[in-house]
Amino acid sequence: MANVAGITVFRTGIAADWIDYNGHLRDAYYGLIVSYAIDALMQRVGLDEPYRNRTRCTLYTLEMHIRYLREVKSTATVAAEVRIIDADRKRIHACFDLMTEGQDDPAATAEVMLLHVQQAPAVSSQPFAAEIAAAIASLQQATASLPPSRFGSRQMQLPQR
């Protein structure tokens, strides 16, 4: 019963051209699933197309740290579960666990830092509208009791010899 994870925001099969010469999901396409999961998170908190068109505001990804824990094969279905780790007036710090069927542990985790940006007339970071901030806080609250991911971002280094 390890499935004490986040809220599923996105689910996908594996496209044929996401498989590389090693016969499994290419590293970058784990990132594409995370990217689509960020889109789904945006929908969920109200940063949808009407909002984006009205305000010219969107999210930019500042950082993404992916930890690859298991191979994903072409027949898999991947569910992206989100935790809101933290948020402030302009930023969302979130973690996604990529889950595959029949496995209690994630196939990968991705931690991201997202910034609310107005794209026009000039590119500038902007505070979230109040209703967006409230939706983010609500989602954060909903995942607040979950344990933190065991596989977060970190400074990489080789194992000490």
Add this chain to the structure above:
Amino acid sequence: MANVAGITVFRTGIAADWIDYNGHLRDAYYGLIVSYAIDALMQRVGLDEPYRNRTRCTLYTLEMHIRYLREVKSTATVAAEVRIIDADRKRIHACFDLMTEGQDDPAATAEVMLLHVQQAPAVSSQPFAAEIAAAIASLQQATASLPPSRFGSRQMQLPQR
């Protein structure tokens, strides 16, 4: 004169479907360019298709930390420059700077940890063959005098309030 960076191993234009609704390169496709640059790095140190077929060994990506520093537009050409940060018997710790024309600073940096894995008969990590280890050491030597990337992997957190 900021171009004191790594060795260019891969260069690409931007495919139309890599552009997202924000009008710039989608976050995940920076990662795809890095993934192709890892393929090019493999070629360069002898982890090519004949080697992979002969030994059943390849590289698996264990971690990738991308820092997005600038937007990349559809007309850009991106050059991936590599630094070998460190290596051991089975692993390569590398950094890629994604450079665009006319800019001295990278549009993004990606740090990766790569593991040499034999895929058959069972998946297991394996030491590099001697000639591969020598090629990695030579490439590491060639980038040893360069300053470390200013934008490496790290534990993410919100700016302190």
